[in-house]
Structure formats: structure tokens, C-alpha cells
Amino acid sequence: MNESLLRELVPAVIGVLVRRGADFAAAEDAVQDALVEAVRRWPDDFPRDPKGWLVTVAWRKFLDAVRADASRRRREELVEAEPVPLPDPGEAADDTLQLYFLCAHPSLTPASAVALTLRAVGGLTTRQIAQAYLVPEATMAQRISRAKRTVSGVRFDQPGDLATVLRVLYLVFNEGYSGDVDLAAEAIRLTRQLAAKTNQEEVAGLLALMLLHHARRPARTGPDGRLVPLAEQDRSLWNTQLIAEGVEVLQTALARDRLGEFQAQAAIAALHVDARTTEETDWVQIVEWYDELVRLTDSPVARLNRAVAVGEADGPRAGLAALAGLDPALPRHAAVEAYLHERDGDPVTAARLYAQAARSAPNIPERDHLTRQAARLNAQLRS
Template sequence: MTGRPSPGLDEGALRALVPRALADLVRRGEDFDAAEDALQEALIEALRTWPGAPPRDPRAWLVTVATRRLVDARRSDAARARREQATLAERPPGPARDGDDALLLLFCCCHPGLPPASQVALTLRAVGGLTTREIADAFHVPEATMAQRISRAKRALRGRRLTAPGDLAVVLRVLSLVYAAGHAGRRELTSEAIRLARLLTLATDEPEARGLLALMLLNHARLPARLDAHGRIVALDRQDRTRWDTREIAEGVRVLQSALALGRPGRYQIEAAIAALHDDAASADETDWPQILAWYDDLVALTDDPVRRDPAAVLGRAVALGHAVGAAEGLREADTLREVLGDRHRWHAARGHLLELAGDLAAAGAAYAEAARLATNVAERDHLVRQAARVRSDGRA
């Protein structure tokens, strides 16, 4: 940022600077935990001083103040303090490096020394900029539990030079979870996840990276129609498809085709192919369900025990079977999953959809109501309650 100082900076804009500033410090070899603590002190100072004297370059200011805090914390080691000050003078943050910052932090947060839950939490904190409370709300756990998880993750990284990032498969999984958190309500995360996925496709030739980007784009294209004017979920078959982003769909298809052309299909590519078939249909009735079923067959075949390891895939296959072959076949498939998945709201929701497809509206209403009772996400629960009310009303008509 150059030129005249801005009249001020709101907390949202200030928070958006944190991942980049943290990346600058980590890139220099600073300890992750210590760097984040120093940045928190710099943020407090910023909120105190910026309203009266905003800096010309807010990010550089944060890095400078945080670095001073780090140097102060190591003041007993004068030589190291001098090296840190010299580094600050010689390597100011520059816009040419901005595109790498979030990707650097993403790989650091997916360090192989961290368990998956910690990788996700730390990514949302450091890369997504969420507060501990927001992360806890996203995963339906108490704030204290999430705070402990993040603290353990930072302790695990303490003292390590972050030069050995997590493997790409882990990074892709964590990135997909970041997108899912955005899709469920924090939409700014969906854009950040897509941005990071684009960076990954430039950094690797792995087709699954392209597959994940394609999947995000194809799902993101439908977001404008996913909620009604009151913020309520609209089922895919009832969405206004004229509101879908056709340019984003076209881009997603191109990315997917480039991935499939490499001849190494994986989960994200298959899920993207299913999404593309939904996006390609001008109406719900024109959906190519036989082709979707074929892709679900491929998806289920990826794991040795798909019922336990990939319940979403087997439930999706049951629904596709109901549309492609007949509702009765889909219901028989779903019922074989009752013992393992019958306590999950998604099993009851899938069964409700198939029962509605079969014309048994009373049973469908009961299934949707049970799914609503088991759902933990408020928006999804309310949607299922409305589904139950709708089919019951249709049944009485």
C-alpha cells in the first residue's frame, strides 16, 4: 500500500492482513506459535494507534512490530536480535510474494507431525483467519475444546523449522474441509479455498489437485441458488438454475477434463464429474442419472469398506440407483445400509428422498422428520423440517 495514508482500517480488513504477515514471519524461520503471539500483540497495538495515525503500509507495520516483539523476547541473545533486525531491513514484505503466503501457511498447517483435526483447525485459524470461537462453531464443539486443539497443534510445531510440509493428499483433504466449512455458512472461506486450490494446480501436476479445484468450482457455481430470500436451504432439484454461474461451470468442466485426460482418476475427479452432470442438466428431470450412477460405482470402488469409510458415497449411490433404475431399487439399497448408517441423519434424509420418489409421502415425511431430529447443523435441520412439512402437505392434498 503506497501513497497517502488511509483514514483508518476496520477490524475485518486488519484481520485479513494477519495470514500474510504470519507467512512473512514463518518464511523467515520464526517459530509458528511465537510468531502468532507476537502478531496478536501487534494487532492490539494497531487497534490502539491506527485510528489516530494509520500507517502507509499496514502489513509491513504489523510485521515490523511483531518482529520487534520477537526480538525483545530474545533480547538475552544480542547477536540473534541483530540478525533479526538486519533481516527485517533487507527483506521487507513485497506484493510479488503475496500469492505464495497462504499456500506456504497451508502446507505448514498440514505438517505431518500434526493429527488431522489439528491440521484443519490450525488451517482455519492461520489461513482462513477465523477466531477460535468461529472454528468451534463450525465443527460443533465447545470453544475451550477447540482452543486446546489449536494450542496443542502450535506446541507440536514449536521449535521446528517448517521446511517439511505435509504431503499433498493431506493438503487436499484439509483444503476440501475448509471449502466445506465455507459452503455450510462462511462463504468467504469458499473463495479462499478456491484461491488456494488454484495455487496448488500451479505448483503440482497431480490430477487430484485439478479435480478438487473443478469440484469446488462446479459446486460454487450453484451457491447463488442454494439459499432462498430468507436464507433457507433450497434442495438441488428445486433450485432456480438460471441463477447458476455458467462461466464458473464452464471453467470447472475445463479443469476436470484436463485432470481426467491424465488417466489417473481419483476421488475429487469422480466427485467433480458427478457435480458436472448435475450442472449440465437444464432441469432436474433432465439429469443423466445412469451416468451419475456409473460414476458413483467408480467412487464406491475406491475403498475396501465404503459403507464405513465413505458413507456419503454409498448413500449417493443409493439415491442415484433410485433415479436411474427405480425408487424401489434405491430403497432396497438404502435399507442394506441401515445397520451401519441408520443412526445418521443423512441416511434418513436419503431414504426420505427415495420414499418421496416412490410416492409414499407419509413415510417420506416421517423419514425427513427423523433426519431433522438427528441433524446437528441448524440450517440443515430447518431444511429437513420444511421437507417433512412439504411432503406431508402434498400427501393431504
């Protein structure tokens, strides 16, 4: 069974059913039923037109569900009286793009939008999504059901917000890997799909950013599972093929001179992977790109990261000065401040701040890394 083919066909088949008159929730349920049938039958009888086969079976599943629901008898008569032919390939592409927008509807929470995107556009099963997010399958099924009910009345032909779609895809990417689904790789696959349909600079910028970050993944953890900071990573482990592709995608986007936040982030990532060693990193140019990113977003997180870059480019005291105006409650603020104080020769303050940062770390690997940093400095102070 070609699982990747099924994942690629799912959004287009859902789109056909919605065009024919099914609401989103009913269409998605019918397509999932058709996929179960495909898994059962295709190994012995693979169709010449897989998409057409799925559309036919899913449409029958939908009509069966309509017939079983007496309150929807009038709708059944309508769809049977006015059958709609299959759309041409161009319409199918539009359907897929609309599904991205529908799954990132502003009425959905980020968690629900991510789950619905993975299910409807990514073609993942509820079990796979639940495993990836480390929640019970029943919990994820409820989340997806609520999301489908929320968007079931949304008109399919309404324009969507691309920026919201990109944020949802970035959320998927940042989940990384857990269970049997590699969410970072899945996010890259979906973003490639979106990039092929939109020809939009920020979509390309997000794809480049994902590729450049993903290229460093093999070096991010040691053999014992410990987090390895960028400065300590074995750069020979970085995926040079992904780096080359990411840089090419980014350069093409930047050449259009319509800068956006994901392009700016990707440019920063490109400068990091371009350096053969930490010492060769062009921190001055990185600060300039952070200035662009702050101008575009006014994001406190961007300002926090800029303070680190300033500390590398102009010294730790300049970094601390850049950090001074930011809210100390900002996530990872204490970790950045600890790093800059250590660079400035103040291990006492740095050790205290590393310990403080560890207590509020967003995940176990980061917590353990910060705890080790605090313990290292405290051991030096005692010796």
C-alpha cells in the same frame, strides 16, 4: 488498508521467520504483532516493499520477545550472531506450501487444523475465526494456542501429507458462511493459492469441486431462508462464470489421467450443473462416476449418494436395493430412504422416515426441510 494483500503476505512472512530460526508459534505471534503495526502505520506511510517491511518488523518483534525471556537468551545470541538474509521468491513459495502441511499436521484435531490454517495461511484474525465458527473469541484463542504449541517442535523441512491438507481445506469450505467471514470463499481463495504452487491433479480437482458447488449457492435457499433442494433450484441463479471455470479446471486435471477422489466428485458436480433441467440430468453417467468414487474411497457416504443416483437412473426400487447394504445409522440414510420410498409410491413409510431424518439432521435448515417433507406427506394421507 488492503486486507487481501495482508492475507497473501502472512504465510510467506511466517515462513521467513521460521527459516531464520523462530519456532512456528513464536513466528506466528510476531507476524500478528507486525500486522497490528501495519494497520496502524500503512494508511499514512505505505511501504514500497510491503513484504520486506513486514519481515523486518516481525523479526524485530520476535527478537524483542526473545530478549524478554531470560531462558531463551542463548537463542537470542545465536540469531543475532548469525543473521540470515531474506530468501529469494522461490524459497518464499516453498515456505507458504510448508505452512499448509504444518497446519494440517496429523497430531492436530480437524477443528484445530482448520483454525490454524485460517490463522496462519489465511491471515484471518482470531475474532474473525471465532465469529465464523460461532464460538467465543477466548475459546478460539485457546484452540489456536494449543494447536501452535502442538506443532511448535515440528521440523519445518519435513515433507507433508497433501491429502490431509486437502481434507482440511474441504472442511473449511463445507462450513459455508457465518459471522463476517465467508468460509466457502476463503477456502476457494486458499485452494487457488495451493493450486498455483503444486500443479497436482487432486488440488485442481478440489478447486473445481469448490467452484462448481459454490456456483449453485445463490439458488440453495429461498427468500425466507428455506433450504431449496437441487431439483427445485432456479438454475438461472447459478453463477455461469464459476461453472465455466470449474469445468475448465476439471478437464485439465482429468486429461492427465491420474484420477483421484476430488476429481471424481467434481465430475459428478459438473454433470449436475451441465443439465438445463433436472429431467435432463445424465444420471447414468453420474452412477458411473460414483462407481469410480466408491472404487477410490470405499466411502459409505459415496455409496449412499450412489444409491440416490441409481434410484434416478434405474428407478426407486433399484435405489432401495443399492441402499440395502448400508448401515442405517449413516448420516442422512433415513432421508435418502424416505425420498426413495416416496418415489416408489409408499408415502406412509416415507413420512415416517422423513420425520426420523429430521430428528438427526446436522443443521437447522435441513431439519426444517425434512420436517416440512414429513408434514406434507402426512397432510396428503389425511386428506
